[in-house]
Amino acid sequence: MNQRFLHLVIGFICLLLAPGGARAQKVPLTRQQYQQDFDYFWNTIRTDYCYFAQKQTDWNQVRALYRPQLDTLSSRRAFVRLLEYALAELYDDHAGLGTNRLDSRRLVPSGTDVWAEFVNNEAVVLAVRPGLGAERSGVRPGMVFTQVNGVLVEEAIRPFLPRALRRPDAAARNFALRHLLAGDHLSPRTWTLRTDGRPLTARPDEPIMKLENITYPSRLEARRIGNMGYLKINNCLFDNGLIAPFDSALTALMETQGLILDLRETPSGGNSTVARAIMGRFIASEGPYQRHELTGEETQTGIRRIWLEYVVPRGPRYAGPLVVLVGRWTGSMGEGLAIGFDALGRATVVGTEMAQLNGAIYSYRLPNSGIGFNIPAERLFHVKGQPRETFRPPVYIDLKTAAKGQSAATDPVLGKALDLLAKQKK
Template structure:
């Protein structure tokens, strides 16, 4: 009997059977399991999402519209799209899934290279991300977008507008515009623009889909600009491994007469451990840097829960003047650092509006499909009570409209930062 079993096993190998992977495959979800997953998703957001009060979203209507679709679901792929469409009704760039499809929209701002908003009915470019396709294809702040991939802008925008709203909201229209311009993970983008009345066609993905695999030479860059130190964080505020090399780089710059901390390439945010580690090198006593509010507790009990997060000093203290640079790709924890330095009165914040990502996010996982999702659960504010997403740098650098000329400063925000430090001498 044992010999016969061995022959069968060998025959199985010869036929290319691979029992390991086959055994690891999970059976497809049932319709009931999809419905249970969606109910968990919908109820978790209803109970915990902390920005409904500032939205026009009718969350009950989102469930009513999704229910008929759940009755016909037959694949994980279709379920992901249903969840994406539901989250889009919040028009919140800080709410998202842990998975995507090839035709899903890129993350805003992490996977984007352009920022535009509606001004007097026109879609006006506010900023372009240095070194990426939008900039390389000639797009500059002040230009007006008129079409995307050959489709008139208003028509191209329509699929991305929320459909379950109690009333109109300009923020929802701007959210849809950013989603449209972000593109998906497989389709090259073509934009039609106007600059000083002249037509311009831009192909930001002509050299390849560079936004799909963004890489950096290191966690940060450190150098000297004359007597001023310069430290730029390269989207690594969520990496605790940044702390030790950052400490070493800052210690090497202790003799400088001022420091520029550049947070303009931190779109993915990070964690408070890294942020507090950075701020702790610049203060001499414990102090609050950010205000938290857990709105869920007030909803459930009628009692507000608000607290301040404290930064403690650590390591050798850098005592010279500091400027923090921010922009549209300063996101989440990068924004927290900016308001923190401002609250601590330890740096001047210079630049433009930031990514305006709402609140502190919590992560959840659906019970059957295992799909993860993140939503803002804590409202975050400056210690003075100003919402983090509405913070504007006290020293504002307005992006220059139109195409750059050789006579213009290559980096106006950095030049403004250096001017601030020169005035402190």
């Protein structure tokens, strides 16, 4: 289940069960306290957010647009919505609040089931998340969205477009499209698409809104495909408890002639401890896997701070050929693993563009309301200097082309990986 949604539901239940129920709520903040929180929020982003150079956002204009609204704001709920709008001006899916409302947009990419972008001014489906509502309702790569909930796409995205841009930015339009398609936690989505000249109506949240309850058979799936090994990590790169079962599963596959590591379902990212533990099982000597840059230090002092992060070998090494699979739901630390294996020269990376989440996030908390927020504060790079968010797999699969004439059960990325390993067999 979406963690923010789960926390909100649990908190509401606890409130109802507490003595006095809703009357037990804290005293509302004063206007001055809301202003103090907003100023802390705005100033922190101004100094620490590390992607302004890649954005068209006028951050001073953001303050001019949103701070006056605090004069009529009287509830935490309304303040959360104002912060959501202000943060969306960055059009950055790696920046977010630590709380939400039931009518807040789902998180991208972890709470989504389809990835689309504007291509020649059409909202084209580029990828579909397996097993969820979009796929179940017939949506496939290459289709074109024409309406969302009965409204033409160009009109429907307007509420999600940033208002404080110096000039138009295609990335901001794609951000708005992603959040339009994500929907909220309450309202079932209805999509109209065009496929081969014919209309398709898709209702991805029927019979249930499954994105609020994404489940996996296990954290780690392990099996043999012929004489090849296959390991799939299911959205738990943030859990140090993954390390022991990963080691055990890899040990059981040590005699295979090649291995596939599937990172296509890691949208929530993770931590570098887990990532380094995984990479450490495949290398013979230590080496750098990614480069960091703390731009806030340069902003404040004029001195650049850049460093490399290393991986150290550990445990029995798997020495056979390795292929790493990535896609649109490979996020954050999953992306770090992909560029790390590539930098170490230890694996062939196969798939599509990843989630393209910016940098490493730092967490902050507003002094009065206690609302948390996260923003990218470190830029991350391939050791050769390429920004992580622009990394494209050396073996690229165009899912729009691959989907033609194939069923939803066909997995062209996995098929390509098996072909590559078969060619590398000794």
